[in-house]
Every structure is written in C-alpha cells, then in structure tokens.
Amino acid sequence: ACRSCSGAPSVARAAVLKESSSLPEDMPQIKGYDFNQGVDHRALLQSFLTTGFQASSFGQAVQEINKMIEKRLEPVQEEQESCDSHSSASGCTIFLGYTSNLISSGVRESIRYLAQHRMVDVIVTTAGGIEEDFIKCLAPTYLGEFSLKGKELRQQGINRIGNLLVPNDNYCKFEDWLMPILDQMVLEQKTEGTHWTPSKMIHRLGKEINNPDSVYYWAYKNDIPVFSPALTDGSLGDMIYFHSYKNPGLVLDIVEDIRRLNSKAVFAKSTGMIILGGGLVKHHIANANLMRNGADFAVFVNTGQEFDGSDSGARPDEAISWGKIRMDASPVKVYADASIVFPLLVAETFAHNAARLIKEKNSD
Amino acid sequence: ACRSCSGAPSVARAAVLKESSSLPEDMPQIKGYDFNQGVDHRALLQSFLTTGFQASSFGQAVQEINKMIEKRLEPVQEEQESCDSHSSASGCTIFLGYTSNLISSGVRESIRYLAQHRMVDVIVTTAGGIEEDFIKCLAPTYLGEFSLKGKELRQQGINRIGNLLVPNDNYCKFEDWLMPILDQMVLEQKTEGTHWTPSKMIHRLGKEINNPDSVYYWAYKNDIPVFSPALTDGSLGDMIYFHSYKNPGLVLDIVEDIRRLNSKAVFAKSTGMIILGGGLVKHHIANANLMRNGADFAVFVNTGQEFDGSDSGARPDEAISWGKIRMDASPVKVYADASIVFPLLVAETFAHNAARLIKEKNSD
Amino acid sequence: ACRSCSGAPSVARAAVLKESSSLPEDMPQIKGYDFNQGVDHRALLQSFLTTGFQASSFGQAVQEINKMIEKRLEPVQEEQESCDSHSSASGCTIFLGYTSNLISSGVRESIRYLAQHRMVDVIVTTAGGIEEDFIKCLAPTYLGEFSLKGKELRQQGINRIGNLLVPNDNYCKFEDWLMPILDQMVLEQKTEGTHWTPSKMIHRLGKEINNPDSVYYWAYKNDIPVFSPALTDGSLGDMIYFHSYKNPGLVLDIVEDIRRLNSKAVFAKSTGMIILGGGLVKHHIANANLMRNGADFAVFVNTGQEFDGSDSGARPDEAISWGKIRMDASPVKVYADASIVFPLLVAETFAHNAARLIKEKNSD
C-alpha cells in the first residue's frame, strides 16, 4: 500500500512503512474540545475522555466514581440488612483517604461537602489531616509562595506548607482549645473506663468543634468513622505529649481501630476507594480492602511514581497482585496534584448527582 | 499568649508554641469551592486561586495569560506601526510552544482554535508537533493504554504514544501525501532559487493540507510563523531521507529562521510566552526572548523538575537569571500534564475573551 | 569588554552580552572525574561534590552525615551524663527513618549494618518496614519486573512491590511465627499488666526472631528504640486482626511511644536526621525534632517534589520554617531512589568510619 521510494535503503523503508493490522472499530478516536462551540465547561470536561494522557485518566476517574455512586444508590434488601449488624446499608461503601496537606488547602471544602452529605462512608487520613481542619476553625491559613525562606519564616513564627502559610499562633489557639478536652478524655478514661482509640478521639473532637466548616464535625454528625492510626504524629501528638506531663495516663489504642476499619470492608456489599496522595492513607485503605479480597472500584490521585518501589507511587495494578483490588476491576490512577483534580472530580460525580444522593441519605 | 503546660520540657513548649508576627492584612486566605452553591464551573475554577498548591498556580496562570490578552488589546499607535516594518501590530506578541505529544492528543483542538482566530503570534514546536497535525487530517489517532506491550504492538504495526495509538498505515498515508510536495519543493529550489527553511516548509505544508482541522492550515491562513529548527527529527525527516534517494538536493536552512524568530521578539511591543512541555520548544522561545532582554509575561505548564538541572524542569526564576524573562515579571509555572490544564486555561482566558479578541483581529 | 557586532539589534547585543560581576574566589569550579586516572571509586565519589546537580547533593550529604559522625564521636562529659537519666551518652543522636519498600529491597542489609554496630540511635519506620524484615528471615523476596500483570500474579499468589516479588506463602509463614507471640503478649498484658506500645512490641519481636540477618534483632540487642505508630497498617495488623477473634484484648498504645520518641530528641546533645522516603517516617522524625527546636543535621533522600504541597516532597527549608531543623543548619536533600544512593552514602560515611565508630560503641 505504501509508495515506493526507489533507492532508499530497503531496510529503512520496510521498517518505517510497516503495514498495520486494523484496530477494533469501536476504539475511541482522539478528539479534543472545540472552543468554537463556546465555553461549555461540562462538555469540555467530558471531552477529556477522548483527549488522551491524564485528561483521559480524569475522564475514566469520573466514570469509575460514578459507578460507585450508581452502586451506592441500588436498593438494599431488607434481609441482608437485618442478618448482620456489621452490614452496611449502602450498596457501595466508599472509603475516602487524603493526606494532611489537602486539608490545609482548599480541597478541604470539597471533602467537607462529601462528609456533610454523607456521600462517603469511611475516612482515613493522617494526624495533620485531622488537626488542620480544627485549626482552620480557629484561624485562617494563607496563600504564600514555595520559595519563601525558611529561616525568615521561622524568625516570624510562620510555618510553610508548600505555598501555604500558617501562623504559629494558630497552633497556640489549638492548644487552648484542645487541653480541656484532653483533661476530660483522661477523666472519662479513669472514671468511665472509656477505651480511647484514634477514631473515637476524632469523633469526640468533631463533636466539640461544633462548627459546620469542619470536616469532622460532619463526620461526627453523620457517623462516618475517621481512622488515623498514627494520630500522635503531628500537633495533636505535641499537645498530647505536653498534656502527659500535667495529667498523665491517656491511652490511645490502635488495635480496636484496625478491627473496626477492617470490618467496614469485610461486611460491605461492595466497596470503592478514592485516595488522594500516598503514604499511610493509601496503604491503610487498600490493606483494609484486602480483607474482602479487593475493592470493587478504585480511584487514586497522586503524583508518585512507581520507579522507586514505593507504595505511594505504585500503579493500581500492583494492588491487584496483593488482592487489594479485585482482579476484574478497572481502577484508575490520575497522575496529578489533587488540588486541581479533586474539586473537578467532585463536580462531575458527587455534586452532579447531589439531588439523588442527598435524597437517598435522608430516606435512610 | 500560649497556655502553660507546666512540667513539659520547656524547650519543647517554647519551640512548638513560638509566637508569630502578624501577616499582611491583604494576604489571601485559603478557601476552596463550596459545592453547596451548586456546580458552577467558572466559580469553581476561580476558587482555585485561593485553593493552594497547583490549583493556585493554575489561577495565577489564568491571570498571567489574561494580562497578555489585555496588553494585546491595547490600541497601537499609528506611528509605531509605520516606522518599522518588523514591528508587530499587536500590543503583546504571544509565543506559543508545545511538544509533539500534545498535537497527538486532543490538546490539538485547543491549539487549532488559537491559530484559527490568530490569538497567538508565533508558534514553536518539534517535528512531531508538525507532522502529527497533518497525519491526523489523513487518519485518526486512537485511545489505548500505557501498559500495552511494545512487542505485540509492533507485530501489528501499531505505534504507541503514551496512552494513544497510531496505526503505522497513517505514516504510509503521510508519505503518499508528502512525496509530491517534496518533489515540488526541490523543483522550486532549483528553478526559482527558493531558499527553504523549516518555517517556510511548514507554511507550505499548511497551505497544501487545506483542511480547517489543521493547526498549520490556520497558521498559513493567518500568517503565524511556525518554527521547528530540528524539523528532520521525525517522520518528516524519514520522508525527506527517503526522498533524497530519488530526488536529492533539498536544503533546509536553519540560519534564516533563527533570525526571523529573534526578530519577532526584538521588535515586539511586549511579549508573552506560553510553553507546554519542555525540551527544545521551551528553550527556543525563551532564548528568543533573551534578545529583547526578557519576556514580559510567561506561563509554563510541564511536569519537569529542577533537581536534575534540566532546562525542561527549571523554574521560571532560572530564566530570569539569564535575562529570558524580565526581572519585574511575575511568571507562573503550573506543574501538571497539559492535557488537563491547557484546555481549562484556554477556557478561562482566550475563549472567555473570544469576542473581544476576534473583533480585534478582524479590524486589523 | 565584549566585541561589537555592528548592525545587530542593540537591545539583543546588550541583553546577551551583559557583563558580569566577579564571583567569590573560593567558589568551587565544576569538574568531573577523569577516568584517565583509572577507576578509583572513592575518588570518583569524591568528585561528585564538584560535578553539580544531584551528584553535588550526594557529595554534600556525605559531608553532612560525616559531621553527624564527628559530633557523635566527641567525648561526652561525665557530669552531663549523670545529671539526667534521659540524656544520651552520644554527642549526636542519629534518627534513621525509612519506608517499608527499602526493607523489602536490598537496602535492608545497609540498615541492618547500622543497627548491628549501633551507628544510629532511633529508628522510625512503617508497619511494612517492620514485618518485611521478619518475613525475610522466614523466606526470600525475589527480583521481578515493574510491568508484570497484577491479575496473573494474584492468580499465582505472588505479591509485587515495584520490581520485587513476594510469594504469599511468606505471609503464611509469618502468621505461623507471629500467632504464638501474640498469645504470649496478651497473656503478659493480662497477667503482668504489660502496657504494650508499638516500640515495645517491635523490641519483643526483635528478640523472638533471634536472627542476625534481622534489623530488629540488632535493634533489640543494642537497645535502639524503633517507632512505628501505625503498626497495625500492614501484615502485622492483619494478624492482630485475625488474632483478636480467637484471643481478644490486646492493646497497643501510641501515647507512651510519642513521649518516648520526643524525649529522645529533647534530651539529646545534638541530633541528626537521616530519612529515606517520605510520608509518616519523614514527618514523624522531623516532628520529634521540633521538640528540641530543630535538628542540627539533616539528610533526606527521596523522589518527592514540593509542587503538590506534600510533606514528603517538601525541601528541608520548609522544615526550617517549622523549627524542625535549626535555622543555622545546612540540611541536604538528595533527589534519588535510595536503593542506589543509600548504600553509597553508607560506604562513604558510616562504613568508612567503621573502625572509630565500633571502637566508641564497645568502650561505652
């Protein structure tokens, strides 16, 4: 079929002009958004599916989360509900994980929306992912720059998180708020035998903050368990450490929490994982889903790469080898900073289906 | 101001509870989009400015490009126009650069839109960034997966570009289209003394393709010069190589083009650089802008990092040290795959201002 | 000083040929290794300091760790030792952190060497960083490929960690080993009132494994505390979860451990941090060093980037803003996979100084 270029080295011609087998007819063709039709953001985001690279991954992530939502909205049979107290009332138990920095950023408002309307069922985050939410109820975080000098900032008592700035006074305010609660927790432990775990402490803090801007206020209101096994690794740990000198004895047990988390996966009808960032939050949710021989749906959004063998950077296909994602699932990883991608994902999934999701919740 | 935790090590208390200086009153507070107000994509994208991390960089990139557009729309004085034939009629000469893969992806349609409406003034890309546009006029590119096996694909004659697939027959079609044009170019060189350069060849190919889907058709129509000094590094080079065996003698000179490109920067009233990806396209535009002691505006979108000392990954601040960006400029780098970010940037800048921009063009 | 190119646009000439101020005379000149002198690996690695990019960062990391070692070898005064039971006997308390995958890899042998000879004082790792060490005492890990298919691996019961493979039987062997120890731990808790924490459990497991290939055997022997607050996040958690069904009641408290870890930083004469990878291990060590108003020395080796605002990718300068590294310190980050860099760092630092370090330890 190819024209002959007489004279040119034949090996080169043959290599360059190798004929191709035909591709399946239904294979999607690459085609981006045509701005001649005006700026229609929804249509633009839908065109991402046929744009290629991470735009296509974004489009696939929208589809994967919408599958979780459809499954979630399926009617659940009475029998199933009654026979097992652990069993979820939802057709799909959605695990949401995120690293601390996302709570520091404006992604917090997207997460708060999901908690407020009980659109997710289980949350896993790090210590900073807990405390920064409460601290933001006490004082604001600011936009700075990545290149601000650490020494000058320290001299002024300003902490940097990427291009965000948090005045150190915010942590002083956090101490003022937290210390009496810690006193109360120790008292309850001693007088009522309360067996504290990270998830119970977070639940209590969510109640105490009593502020509708808080993710964990809504998690408390909507009974969404929040797991953070290394809860001492942050400002909360600093305060617990200080507090231990004037009022020692608090115990935070991580064994009861692992049983509780695993049960959420084991007794779910189906599960979906939405994980922003890597490290503990990614591993902890995936490991819980191993207990059910794999999640049914999964979306990862992070900037990690597989080449260094980290769990953070591993492709979802690695999780399939472990039984953390089902062999027949179609998990999606979007290689991107979640600050851009997650609000857009929420727009095209949970928020787009808000009416149906909120109705379902209220009819529980 | 901070509560005392009597007993805790004082060094720890002092370090953790260091007081902070107050931040400027007008410093932006971090606040994300509130989906309780419904899904308003424009408002969501505007909230990125106060979301932090790369969402904020996106917001700053929108502002930077809109500054280019406002400058572009400023009235140009008659005198200036007349006194220098090189001088641009536009208040801001916009240089757009992108790597080949973006033309393979659906970002091509965003770029084509900019060329079609003469919203940019100079284009720099690699050989693949040229030929893939023409090839797409001849046959489609498909969506595949990153993990498809190279050996199996080669056996079927299917070429992979990330998660895109291009049947090798497309390149055979390209050969059929290109060879007669190369014959003609050699003829003109011999008979009319045409001094071919990469930009002149691209101009001619844009004319020949005569297809409104093509970026370079519109670049031809709107007299937007397209520079690609290593034009032989791709399928075009393969074809030129083959063609040289049956009809030798074509000369492509890169000296005339560097003079033409530099003049675009030197004689501009002000300049803006929008560069997607790294390598040649990033360096070539920035180097041209050194000729005018730096671009006035700059937006980089890429995934490169500075730690390996590459120009691709260098922050805009490195370009300031070279005089490629003005010392008083506020350049923005968005660390992201352009397939997600560029269509959204176009939506919030050029397409949002389309009415004013297209009017300006037509009144030239 | 520059030649005139008469005729060329003067703005271009002035911009390109801007004269420069002179640099300080002692500024190091870039010069790489000259292989004409033969292959002298030590000299080659020393030439990295003047090679630039991450080679220079490697050279600076060698210097920074060697500063920790010199400080460590400084004689400690009798008085100081006696007055405070918490006080370290070492002139520099070295905190070593690493992610789980490095124990899965052959970096484990470098870490084991450091623990064996008590060259580090405090270890922080994740659950996988604990269990994989024990599991390797029971059965080997293999070299595979990043691209092996998850589905096929799961069908064969082979788990993938980057390009490593771990047969699932290894985890069955781990269960067989661990269950009786868990029984014993519950018994001791009930009968002796043992208050278990992650660090105490790791200490016990190090004793039980009784194998000189194990990192934690040596940590046990040499009384190096190992912290892992989220110890339930891995196979250990799976086993604890299973075990809780037949023999419930085990409590793992993370409060006592945070006090113990922080004390290691607070009462140290000086501290150094060597952190491989990101996530929990990076944050946990740095947060403990905030308790002493910052570490004196720091080396980070990881592949994370700052643009997404993650703590994993943050430059050491961000930690200075928080008071986690001293304002006058000269911390070093090497952007690299630790599997290549850490063994080479150990060669040029701890192992190079082995004679002096081991002598010091034995004379304790």
Add this chain to the structure above:
Amino acid sequence: ACRSCSGAPSVARAAVLKESSSLPEDMPQIKGYDFNQGVDHRALLQSFLTTGFQASSFGQAVQEINKMIEKRLEPVQEEQESCDSHSSASGCTIFLGYTSNLISSGVRESIRYLAQHRMVDVIVTTAGGIEEDFIKCLAPTYLGEFSLKGKELRQQGINRIGNLLVPNDNYCKFEDWLMPILDQMVLEQKTEGTHWTPSKMIHRLGKEINNPDSVYYWAYKNDIPVFSPALTDGSLGDMIYFHSYKNPGLVLDIVEDIRRLNSKAVFAKSTGMIILGGGLVKHHIANANLMRNGADFAVFVNTGQEFDGSDSGARPDEAISWGKIRMDASPVKVYADASIVFPLLVAETFAHNAARLIKEKNSD
C-alpha cells in the same frame, strides 16, 4: 498450609493467606551489600543487581552496556568492510546522546573520556551541549545553589543552570572566539562552495578549539560525527544571529545531516543507544535506529515519567512499538539524575574495559 484463625471472617483469612505457586528456581533473591566485609565499591555496585528498584536497573544497565562493548570487540570480517563504504568497522555502533546540562556539569569529563578513546561512534546533543563544552575551555562554570534568586543573579550577570552558575562574561569570551570562525565559514561557503551542516560546523569548531579538555576536540580527532539539528537554539544561535548582521549569508542545512545520521544506523552491524536525558536527543537517536528496524541494545537514564505522554518520559517499551528498539532486545531505563548514575556506569563498563577497548581502537 496456613494456620487457622478460628473466628476471624473467613473471607479475610482466605484473601490474606492465599497460597502461592512456586517461582522459578533460578529467580534472583533480593540481597544487598554486606558492609561487614568492608567497603569494596566494585562488589557494592555489583550487589545492586539484587538490591531491587533502580539499583537493579543500574545493574541491568551495566550488563546492557557491557553487551554493547562485547559486540563491539567482536572481530569484523574483511569482506563486509570492503563491500560497503558506509559500513562500520565496529561490531556495534554506539550512539551516545545527552542534554546540554550534562556538559555544563562534571558529567562532561566522562563524556570527554569516551570521545577521547573513541569508545562511542555517534554523538547527538543539543546546541547547549555543544557550546558549553567550548565555553568551558575559555572560562569555568561554578557550583551554586538551586535556590539563588534570578533577579539578583541577573543584576550581577550570573546565569544559573540548576545548581550551577555561569558568569555571563563566559559568553562574551565565546563570542570573541567564535566570530572570526564564522567569518571564515562564510568565506569558505562563498569561495569553496562548502555546504555547511550542523555536524560539519561542530567538526570545525572541535578542530579550532584545539584543547584536550573538549569533547568535540576529540570527536574531531577521532572522526566521531556529532549531530545537533537545532544548533541555532542557544548561544551559538545568538552569535550566528549577530554575525548575520555584519556578514550575512551563512547556510546551515539539516537535510544532509539527517541522511548522514540515518546511514550510521542503517549500515551498522549492530547498534547500541545510550541516552542521558530526554527531548530532542532521545528522539533523534531512536528515530535514526528505526531506519534499521530497531537498536539491538539500549540504555536510557532520565527522570522523565510516562504519564504525560512525552517521548522524554516514555519507557523503552514504547520505542519497541515504533520499531526503534528490536522486539527481542532487553532495553534498560534507569530513573535517575545522570550526574550520579552516568559516571558510575562508565566506571563499571567502558573504563573497566578500557584496556581492551583502547587496544582495539589503536589496532584499527
């Protein structure tokens, strides 16, 4: 085979304790270097093969390059040599590509060593990769820091390349050196009809610099062709641009060079590609090797990732789909900054085999 944990959810037990098929007996076990045997750098680097992650990739790259070297040393039959003037006298034609920043760094000395002893056959680099080598013969490059401020540097006339600094006076010296050569080139073009191409110009400059520190001096001496199709994209282009105002007419043709480069691949007995960094240099060498239906051996060292669909970040397997690497080859990519990895690779390959390689060269 696994112990029963009666009571625990059976689905969890079954998922976690899935039995595994046995792995092939000859599969390498992961084992790192044991520093108890002292610091033996060669043994340490050999242990990388069984260390996993990028250490293993390094070990595989050593093997792959040593395969190129063995092939190169195979005796070549007389007949073959005589029948085709294009045919290489070497059993394996090695293409070396690198980006400009590596010449700015101390990797230059490793590259110079390879050129000096004719251990590679074809070089491809960017304009900066050419000019920085010559400029270093005129004045040194210095070690700085990534975080130095662009504005302050520009005010002092100091250019930054990652953590390197180049005083702008170096470029003035380059101009002084280059301008008379450009005059001479134009003269020869006009009087002798010299048809200049980038590779011919680099050859001439290598002769003119006449300095054994220069890569291109040795390329000139040893007749190693150096290709750089976008030779105008850098300081050379600036000087050519200035020069064109006082002595116009120079033509640099890229067509003749593509034919010359492709011939090097087509007529080789076998080929190996060693490519440091991405962009033009990676694509150009791989594209040339498509002309022979793929390179036989390939090693890529770069920090690019595939997720953005860039050629820079593409895994070697993508090149197999295009026919740029043979289907039966075992190409290796090392994800690392070449400043650390390349000198170590040279140590374990070319320099280790120096005696045999230099003998072979001299007996040509």
